[in-house]
Amino acid sequence: MSTTTASDAPAERAAGRSVALVTLGCVRNEVDSSELAGRLAGAGWDLVEDAADADVAVVNTCGFIESAKKDSVDALLEASDLKGSGRTRAVVAVGCMAERYGTELAEQLPEADAVLGFDSYADLSGHLDAVLAGERPASHVPRDRRTLLPLSPTARRGSRVATPGHGSGLDEAAADRRAADLAPASGPPVLRRLLEPGRPWAPLKLASGCDRRCTFCAIPAFRGAYLSRPPEEVLAEARWLAEQGVREVLLVSENSTSYGKDLGDLQALERLLPRLAAVDGLERVRVTYLQPAEVRPGLLEAVAGTDGVADYFDLSFQHSAPALLRRMRRFGGTADFLALLERVRALAPLAGVRSNVIVGFPGETEAELEDLMGFLEAARMDVTGVFGYSDEDGTEAAGLPGHLPEEVVAERRERVEQLVEALVDERAAERVGERVRVLVEATADEDDELAADVVVGRADHQGPEVDGTTEVVLPPGAPRPRVGDVVEAVVTGSAGADLVAEPVR
Numbered sequence: 001m002s003t004t005t006a007s008d009a010p011a012e013r014a015a016g017r018s019v020a021l022v023t024l025g026c027v028r029n030e031v032d033s034s035e036l037a038g039r040l041a042g043a044g045w046d047l048v049e050d051a052a053d054a055d056v057a058v059v060n061t062c063g064f065i066e067s068a069k070k071d072s073v074d075a076l077l078e079a080s081d082l083k084g085s086g087r088t089r090a091v092v093a094v095g096c097m098a099e100r101y102g103t104e105l106a107e108q109l110p111e112a113d114a115v116l117g118f119d120s121y122a123d124l125s126g127h128l129d130a131v132l133a134g135e136r137p138a139s140h141v142p143r144d145r146r147t148l149l150p151l152s153p154t155a156r157r158g159s160r161v162a163t164p165g166h167g168s169g170l171d172e173a174a175a176d177r178r179a180a181d182l183a184p185a186s187g188p189p190v191l192r193r194l195l196e197p198g199r200p201w202a203p204l205k206l207a208s209g210c211d212r213r214c215t216f217c218a219i220p221a222f223r224g225a226y227l228s229r230p231p232e233e234v235l236a237e238a239r240w241l242a243e244q245g246v247r248e249v250l251l252v253s254e255n256s257t258s259y260g261k262d263l264g265d266l267q268a269l270e271r272l273l274p275r276l277a278a279v280d281g282l283e284r285v286r287v288t289y290l291q292p293a294e295v296r297p298g299l300l301e302a303v304a305g306t307d308g309v310a311d312y313f314d315l316s317f318q319h320s321a322p323a324l325l326r327r328m329r330r331f332g333g334t335a336d337f338l339a340l341l342e343r344v345r346a347l348a349p350l351a352g353v354r355s356n357v358i359v360g361f362p363g364e365t366e367a368e369l370e371d372l373m374g375f376l377e378a379a380r381m382d383v384t385g386v387f388g389y390s391d392e393d394g395t396e397a398a399g400l401p402g403h404l405p406e407e408v409v410a411e412r413r414e415r416v417e418q419l420v421e422a423l424v425d426e427r428a429a430e431r432v433g434e435r436v437r438v439l440v441e442a443t444a445d446e447d448d449e450l451a452a453d454v455v456v457g458r459a460d461h462q463g464p465e466v467d468g469t470t471e472v473v474l475p476p477g478a479p480r481p482r483v484g485d486v487v488e489a490v491v492t493g494s495a496g497a498d499l500v501a502e503p504v505r
């Protein structure tokens with residue numbers, strides 16, 4: 001969970017109109033909050049870090065899985081507890097959970113003064129003003145957002161459907177009020193404000209939505225059909241991020257391998273990566289959320305062969321038993337996935353690979369679980385997230401036969417987690433002796449828990465917040481790197497997914 005940092009907007013804007021953004025869930029939500037922060041700053045709101053110091057707390061909720069939904073509810077209740085005890089006068093729910101459940105959430109959580117969907121983002125300032133004036137805006141009525149765009153991807157261009165993180169629906173008056181810290185200074189009118197200025201990496205949204213129909217996933221229903229951002233818009237935002245001191249951009253979407261299909265160019269990402277890597281000030285471009293069934297040889301070659309693009313492959317395998325994958329409405333299997341990894345490592349032998357898997361899916365047999373565990377052992381991935389299956393409202397999997405008892409799902413998850421923990425240890429230990437480029441994220445100047453001779457960052461194979469870090473131990477008398485610097489180092493040790501290294505002399 002994160003909140004916005006304090007604004008440097010003019011003091012006269014602050015009186016009676018301050019807002020704190022509380023962000024839960026994935027980095028895609030962070031991009032959405034960043035856009036909301038830009039819209040609100042452009043409309044004259046003062047952005048503050050702590051909800052207790054704000055007139056309105058806006059909670060950007062996550063609606064992905066049960067634990068994330070619980071965290072969102074807890075955050076809303078925590079914010080609502082501030083009402084009456086300090087400056088906070090209202091709490092507003094936005095984000096995926098608000099979009100997905102809308103009126104139902106409003107009925108079950110009267111502590112929230114408004115529950116607003118994506119269509120409200122363009123005039124969020126007006127809605128917050130209304131809430132402070134004592135009004136209670138109509139709660140969002142959920143609908144299947146896949147129906148809002150044409151079925152044909154190429155017919156979606158120019159759509160005015162509200163799409164968080166795309167700047168859609170931006171009014172020209174807000175664009176005219178753009179300040180120096182809103183993005184971009186030129187180009188398409190997309191407002192954005194960094195939530196964590198000074199951090200050397202930032203997410204950059206490639207696209208939103210998904211056209212796949214995985215039986216366990218509800219995301220397409222509330223995020224909508226697939227919609228790519230135009231390459232020039234992505235580039236404009238990347239340039240602005242670099243101007244703000246960002247050194248690594250993390251390309252995010254629900255499915256990055258689909259990028260460009262609605263633009264009439266299935267090779268759009270391959271063409272975009274070299275242009276992004278050439279942006280002045282950027283040290284690293286990282287691609288995430290790759291769908292194995294859609295990975296093309298040209299995309300592998302673009303990632304592995306473009307200087308400035310991390311040799312990093314975030315592949316959404318989910319399982320490896322072919323029959324179970326078909327029940328998930330996915331494709332591939334152990335042999336296909338191992339062949340894909342072989343191609344990756346032929347192009348980039350030291351590439352980082354991560355994935356997520358689901359255990360306990362309806363009908364999963366012991367043999368299929370053993371298939372998955374055998375795949376994980378052979379795959380040698382750097383990090384694997386393990387999720388136990390649970391029903392999601394409105395998904396096909398919820399109605400499938402063969403549901404396993406909760407205790408069986410929990411036992412299988414624990415078994416696979418133990419295997420993954422050992423495999424991650426082994427893979428990290430294999431990297432001892434490798435040469436790595438570490439983007440520094442913390443020094444003793446920013447983190448008083450770090451020794452003066454240590455800096456912490458991430459190597460190319462380590463994605464932000466999920467894949468471990470690299471601690472670089474500096475020799476006596478060595479120059480002290482700053483946040484955002486890149487240090488060439490050699491790995492000397494490991495602990496879990498984390499590495500220890502020393503600078504190349």
